[in-house]
Amino acid sequence: MINRLYRLLQENLDPHKVLRDADILEGYSRDETPDMAAAPDILVRAENADDVSMTLKLCSEHKIPVTPRGAGTGVTGGALPVMQGVVLSLEKCNRILEIDRNNMVAVVEPGAVTGDIQKAALEQGLMYPPDPASLETCSIGGNVAEGAGGPRAVKYGTTKDYILGLEFVLPDGSLIQTGGKIVKNATGYNLAGILIGSEGTLAVITKIYLKLIPAPKVTLDILLPFDSLDQAIDAVHAVLMNRVIPAALEFMEQDAISLVSKHIQNTIPCADAGAHLLIQIDGNTEDQVLADLQTIVEAARINPDRMFVAQSPSQKERLWKARRSIRESIQAECGFFAAEDCVVPRAGIPQFVKDLKAYFHYKALRSVMFGHAGDGNVHIDILKDAIAYDEWKNMLPGIKREIYSRALACGGTITGEHGIGCLRKEYLPLALSSDAIDLSRRIKAAFDPGMILNPGKIFP
Amino acid sequence: MINRLYRLLQENLDPHKVLRDADILEGYSRDETPDMAAAPDILVRAENADDVSMTLKLCSEHKIPVTPRGAGTGVTGGALPVMQGVVLSLEKCNRILEIDRNNMVAVVEPGAVTGDIQKAALEQGLMYPPDPASLETCSIGGNVAEGAGGPRAVKYGTTKDYILGLEFVLPDGSLIQTGGKIVKNATGYNLAGILIGSEGTLAVITKIYLKLIPAPKVTLDILLPFDSLDQAIDAVHAVLMNRVIPAALEFMEQDAISLVSKHIQNTIPCADAGAHLLIQIDGNTEDQVLADLQTIVEAARINPDRMFVAQSPSQKERLWKARRSIRESIQAECGFFAAEDCVVPRAGIPQFVKDLKAYFHYKALRSVMFGHAGDGNVHIDILKDAIAYDEWKNMLPGIKREIYSRALACGGTITGEHGIGCLRKEYLPLALSSDAIDLSRRIKAAFDPGMILNPGKIFP
Numbered sequence: 001m002i003n004r005l006y007r008l009l010q011e012n013l014d015p016h017k018v019l020r021d022a023d024i025l026e027g028y029s030r031d032e033t034p035d036m037a038a039a040p041d042i043l044v045r046a047e048n049a050d051d052v053s054m055t056l057k058l059c060s061e062h063k064i065p066v067t068p069r070g071a072g073t074g075v076t077g078g079a080l081p082v083m084q085g086v087v088l089s090l091e092k093c094n095r096i097l098e099i100d101r102n103n104m105v106a107v108v109e110p111g112a113v114t115g116d117i118q119k120a121a122l123e124q125g126l127m128y129p130p131d132p133a134s135l136e137t138c139s140i141g142g143n144v145a146e147g148a149g150g151p152r153a154v155k156y157g158t159t160k161d162y163i164l165g166l167e168f169v170l171p172d173g174s175l176i177q178t179g180g181k182i183v184k185n186a187t188g189y190n191l192a193g194i195l196i197g198s199e200g201t202l203a204v205i206t207k208i209y210l211k212l213i214p215a216p217k218v219t220l221d222i223l224l225p226f227d228s229l230d231q232a233i234d235a236v237h238a239v240l241m242n243r244v245i246p247a248a249l250e251f252m253e254q255d256a257i258s259l260v261s262k263h264i265q266n267t268i269p270c271a272d273a274g275a276h277l278l279i280q281i282d283g284n285t286e287d288q289v290l291a292d293l294q295t296i297v298e299a300a301r302i303n304p305d306r307m308f309v310a311q312s313p314s315q316k317e318r319l320w321k322a323r324r325s326i327r328e329s330i331q332a333e334c335g336f337f338a339a340e341d342c343v344v345p346r347a348g349i350p351q352f353v354k355d356l357k358a359y360f361h362y363k364a365l366r367s368v369m370f371g372h373a374g375d376g377n378v379h380i381d382i383l384k385d386a387i388a389y390d391e392w393k394n395m396l397p398g399i400k401r402e403i404y405s406r407a408l409a410c411g412g413t414i415t416g417e418h419g420i421g422c423l424r425k426e427y428l429p430l431a432l433s434s435d436a437i438d439l440s441r442r443i444k445a446a447f448d449p450g451m452i453l454n455p456g457k458i459f460p
Numbered sequence: 461m462i463n464r465l466y467r468l469l470q471e472n473l474d475p476h477k478v479l480r481d482a483d484i485l486e487g488y489s490r491d492e493t494p495d496m497a498a499a500p501d502i503l504v505r506a507e508n509a510d511d512v513s514m515t516l517k518l519c520s521e522h523k524i525p526v527t528p529r530g531a532g533t534g535v536t537g538g539a540l541p542v543m544q545g546v547v548l549s550l551e552k553c554n555r556i557l558e559i560d561r562n563n564m565v566a567v568v569e570p571g572a573v574t575g576d577i578q579k580a581a582l583e584q585g586l587m588y589p590p591d592p593a594s595l596e597t598c599s600i601g602g603n604v605a606e607g608a609g610g611p612r613a614v615k616y617g618t619t620k621d622y623i624l625g626l627e628f629v630l631p632d633g634s635l636i637q638t639g640g641k642i643v644k645n646a647t648g649y650n651l652a653g654i655l656i657g658s659e660g661t662l663a664v665i666t667k668i669y670l671k672l673i674p675a676p677k678v679t680l681d682i683l684l685p686f687d688s689l690d691q692a693i694d695a696v697h698a699v700l701m702n703r704v705i706p707a708a709l710e711f712m713e714q715d716a717i718s719l720v721s722k723h724i725q726n727t728i729p730c731a732d733a734g735a736h737l738l739i740q741i742d743g744n745t746e747d748q749v750l751a752d753l754q755t756i757v758e759a760a761r762i763n764p765d766r767m768f769v770a771q772s773p774s775q776k777e778r779l780w781k782a783r784r785s786i787r788e789s790i791q792a793e794c795g796f797f798a799a800e801d802c803v804v805p806r807a808g809i810p811q812f813v814k815d816l817k818a819y820f821h822y823k824a825l826r827s828v829m830f831g832h833a834g835d836g837n838v839h840i841d842i843l844k845d846a847i848a849y850d851e852w853k854n855m856l857p858g859i860k861r862e863i864y865s866r867a868l869a870c871g872g873t874i875t876g877e878h879g880i881g882c883l884r885k886e887y888l889p890l891a892l893s894s895d896a897i898d899l900s901r902r903i904k905a906a907f908d909p910g911m912i913l914n915p916g917k918i919f920p
Contacts, residue, residue: 102697102807103836125701147646158644160653161621174895181805184618184835184876186607186657187891188918189900193620193653197646214703237562241585243674243744284703284755288748295744345641347562375644376563416644431647435634440649442906446899458648 002041005062005086009044012054017092019043028087031072031079032134033423034336038080040067040087047092049167049175049206055088056204056452057173065455066171068200070110070142073134075339076421078146078199082456088204090141096120099212105164105181106210110141114148117210127215129156132417133324141205147197149417151248151280154374156213158417160196165209168195171448180209194443199419200454202447216282218289219247221316223308224300225273229253230350232275235300236373237347239279242299244292248280249374250323253353256368260322263329268322269308277373278323326370327381334366336384338396340403344412346376352410353378359402363395377416397426404430420458428460462501465522465546469504472514479503488547491532491539492594493883494796498540500527500547507552509627509635509666515548516664516912517633525915526631528660530571530602533594535799536881538606538659542916548664550601556580559672565624565641566670570601577670587675589616592877593784601665607657609877611708611740614834616673618877620656625669628655631908640669654903659879660914662907676742678749679707681776683768684760685733689713690810692735695760696833697807699739702759704752708740709834710783713813716828720782723789728782729768737833738783786830787841794826796844798856800863804872806836812870813838819862823855837876857886864890880918888920 009018019025020042029039041064046052059066065085072079081087094111101124108117114128115136121128131150132138138148144166149158165179178191195202226232232251239246252260254274261271270276279296283289297304310316330337344352353369360367360382371379380403384392404414404427414424414431428437441459445451469478479485480502489499501524506512519526525545532539541547554571561584568577574588575596581588591610592598598608604626609618625639638651655662686692692711699706712720714734721731730736739756743749757764770776790797804812813829820827820842831839840863844852864874864887874884874891888897901919905911 100805100807101701103805104700105805147650149644149646153644157621160650161617170895170899176893176896176899178892178896180873181871182803182836182873182876183806184609184613184803184832184837185873186609186875186877186879187873188880188888188896189903190607190620190653190657191896191899193650193656194903196653197650214700214705217703240564240674241561243677245674285751288751291745291748341646343642343644345560345563345565346643347560372644376642377644411641413640413642413645413647415646416642417646419646420648428648432638433636435630436636436638436648436651439630439636439651439906443649443654443903446902446906 001062002064005058005064006042008058009042009055012058013044013051017045017047017051019045028069028089029080031074031077033075033077033080036077036080036422038082038084040081041084042086043089044086045089045092049169052088052169052204052206053173053175055086056169056171059086059452060171060173060450063450063452065452067454068204070139070145071113071137073138074142074146074421076419076423078419078421078457080422082422090139093206094139099124099126100181101126103181104212106212108140108208108210110205110208111139114138114140114143121212122215125215126212128162128210128212130159130162140208144196144205144208145198145200146419149377151250151372153372154249155245155247162211163192163196163208164211166192166195166205167207168203168205170203171450171453183211197419199421199457201444201457202453217284218286219280219282220289220293221278221280221310221319222293223269223319224277224279224302225270225306226275226277227273229275229353232277233350233373235277238299239296240374242295244281244295246279246374247282248278250278250371251373252276252323252370255366256326256370259333259368260325260329263332264322264325270306278319326368330368330381330383334383334385338382340380340400341416341418342378342380342403342407342412342414343416344376344378344407344410346374348410348412349373349376349378352406355406356380356403363399375416376412400427401430422457425458425460428458461522462524465518465524466502468518469502469515472518473504473511477505477507477511479505488529488549489540491534491537493535493537493540496537496540496882498542498544500541501544502546503549504546505549505552509629512548512629512664512666513633513635515546516629516631519546519912520631520633520910523910523912525912527914528664530599530605531573531597533598534602534606534881536879536883538879538881538917540882542882550599553666554599559584559586560641561586563641564672566672568600568668568670570665570668571599574598574600574603581672582675585675586672588622588670588672590619590622600668604656604665604668605658605660606879609837611710611832613832614709615705615707622671623652623656623668624671626652626655626665627667628663628665630663631910631913643671657879659881659917661904661917662913677744678746679740679742680749680753681738681740681770681779682753683729683779684737684739684762685730685766686735686737687733689735689813692737693810693833695737698759699756700834702755704741704755706739706834707742708738710738710831711833712736712783712830715826716786716830719793719828720785720789723792724782724785730766738779786828790828790841790843794843794845798842800840800860801876801878802838802840802863802867802872802874803876804836804838804867804870806834808870808872809833809836809838812866815866816840816863823859835876836872860887861890882917885918885920888918
């Protein structure tokens with residue numbers, strides 16, 4: 001069956017787009033999910049929507065699974081062909097088709113790198129705000145499929161807030177367009193709404209209309225040290241209630257600060273603090289940004305001598321270095337860790353973090369927590385340390401269940417950015433009722449009645 | 461069958477919630493859609509989610525259509541029971557359950573009036589931005605069902621940008637919760653995404669989690685007169701590219717200005733202009749708002765002596781009076797009109813308006829156009845004048861088809877705020893391909909396999 005499909009794909013697409021050399025397939029057997037691999041039988045590198053349509057049509061006819069793949073930067077195994085079959089790579093569909101300055105819209109193909117879109121927009125004085133950590137390598141199609149976030153979500157929202165239109169292909173090969181260069185639309189169901197964050201299980205996206213906004217002229221980064229995480233989160237409320245919405249509002253708790261201090265080359269400012277807030281403010285004029293800074297200092301009741309304000313590129317770099325070095329520091333410290341990204345109502349962050357710390361302490365585990373204070377999105381990294389690999393693998397499910405239960409108990413959910421993928425699908429029933437999962441399965445069947453698209457993901 | 465259902469509803473709900481007095485049913489036979497009426501067989505006034513669930517369950521079992529109804533302010537017949545059966549009114553589920561200041565979230569029932577939610581939020585220094593024209597009477601559940609917009613969409617977005625979570629009931633009576641007091645969520649499909657704007661055809665919403673933002677402290681309203689609509693829209697681009705995003709950015713073309721001038725009591729400022737922009741700017745401080753005003757004046761190349769700046773409440777009132785009096789003026793002028801709300805890419809507004817004006821001139825029809833310049837959302841009101849009613853009814857379908865075709869030809873769509881409902885369903889195939897409509901029908905079946913929920917809407 002696979003041989004026959006291979007021949008048909010070669011006949012119907014250019015042969016150079018259809019590959020099954022073992023060494024090439026090997027390169028498509030991993031994404032950035034730790035400790036997980038699965039190679040496809042066939043790789044298709046689509047170069048346009050027709051290639052995508054033909055591939056899906058043939059795979060539907062042969063009932064062969066198709067796993068769409070962007071840049072492979074996901075961390076929950078979304079791009080891995082866990083049921084084998086075809087990996088449909090969109091990496092060659094990577095053109096930025098248009099930056100429409102007057103309408104403030106970018107039209108792009110799904111394989112375009114998010115950072116490249118940002119640069120192209122900025123050349124026209126415009127900004128595409130979502131900024132996942134993998135910005136420089138991840139593709140916009142993957143961002144849409146995963147509903148990617150990033151530090152700037154607190155002010156600017158996530159990927160879903162910038163999708164004006166999509167062109168996508170259903171598993172039967174039909175091509176559908178929804179929306180376009182329009183910012184309002186009440187014409188039929190919001191099909192883009194359900195596709196965003198559907199992790200490649202409903203359709204394959206072939207074109208994206210992105211909303212752009214005017215780029216701010218001035219940005220300022222500051223680091224505020226606090227004695228405790230409680231004080232830091234109180235300051236977050238005070239800042240927001242004083243009507244300053246920072247472009248980024250990141251927190252690091254004490255263990256994150258200590259670990260980074262230990263492994264980073266340069267010293268980090270205020271390394272003795274109980275918690276850090278790393279804040280970026282942006283605006284139209286220097287006066288406005290400085291007024292916002294003044295508001296923040298007063299609202300957060302910060303001693304101005306203690307805070308660190310970065311204006312030059314090298315100062316900014318120093319400030320963000322600590323935040324960006326957390327994962328690298330954990331790698332250096334213990335080589336291996338588990339990463340979760342729960343969400344809780346913002347006001348619940350301190351209690352959630354303290355309770356989890358107590359639980360990890362009881363389990364004799366070290367952990368590092370940090371994340372997006374403005375969104376209630378808490379990154380929880382648990383260090384393997386000297387625990388034997390098998391024991392670690394055995395204990396992880398219980399630990400995950402405990403973390404998720406605590407997030408849900410305080411009104412949150414199990415993942416805010418990374419998605420469900422393969423990694424969390426067995427835990428979905430903790431977060432969603434069986435009625436909600438059944439409804440989701442029926443929606444899946446409405447798009448993909450043959451169940452060929454990215455099987456083994458999301459659903460338990 | 462209806463009698464049996466009536467008895468069962470009376471037995472299973474409190475009898476006072478289940479009504480079929482003809483005079484009461486008559487009151488539920490209309491919404492604000494001109495020239496359209498349909499009375500239900502039974503009215504259920506639900507008081508909680510259990511009532512909704514029981515009603516839907518019984519109607520599913522008896523295959524009786526259910527039309528959910530909020531405040532009945534829709535203009536496309538969405539709340540009218542065109543297939544008879546049960547009207548399920550949510551007017552008594554109208555509590556504002558919580559304004560959570562720290563998390564900046566409102567938790568409300570669907571029958572709560574949007575304006576009341578705004579007032580409750582403002583008492584805590586917070587804002588719920590979406591502002592449909594029917595703000596003071598429409599209900600939030602209807603806003604979600606229709607994906608309501610309003611003038612502030614240019615800066616703050618529409619209803620969909622403020623929905624953090626929903627509780628809803630499927631036609632089989634099962635209750636589902638998605639999201640909550642969280643601003644990020646990557647846990648399973650975005651069920652809220654597809655419910656927003658689904659016009660009551662997929663599920664009945666029983667609780668809504670709304671994102672709130674800090675309320676701006678200062679607002680300023682200005683009216684800018686231009687010689688032509690081209691100049692006005694050029695000014696819109698220039699303002700936005702200079703990084704000022706006004707809270708509202710409304711345009712009126714010459715015929716709209718003239719008609720309002722003729723019928724309004726007070727004079728309107730700059731009534732001799734070829735086009736008006738009515739702009740609201742808001743911000744944290746007076747300095748910031750005045751800086752934005754200066755930027756607007758320079759970017760729009762406006763003679764400051766010509767513009768009208770309102771600061772006092774009575775001045776603001778005078779300014780918005782003209783914008784709000786358009787429909788009333790048309791009523792006074794000719795009694796009857798047809799209202800469309802197409803969307804085009806923003807830069808396409810002048811050409812779209814000019815081409816339509818030429819078409820209406822050729823058809824010897826008078827028209828008035830105005831709307832949301834920042835969003836490309838153009839309200840098109842066509843005056844019946846002395847045309848006989850039957851002739852008018854006969855000519856409208858051809859005129860609508862022409863308007864929609866022109867909006868679609870320039871990359872827009874047929875409705876930006878009002879939705880499809882009964883009024884536009886025959887025109888949906890102009891905007892969506894048969895594949896897209898088929899997919900939408902399958903999504904409908906995934907939620908509502910018995911097809912009992914709001915039949916006769918959206919689908920041709």
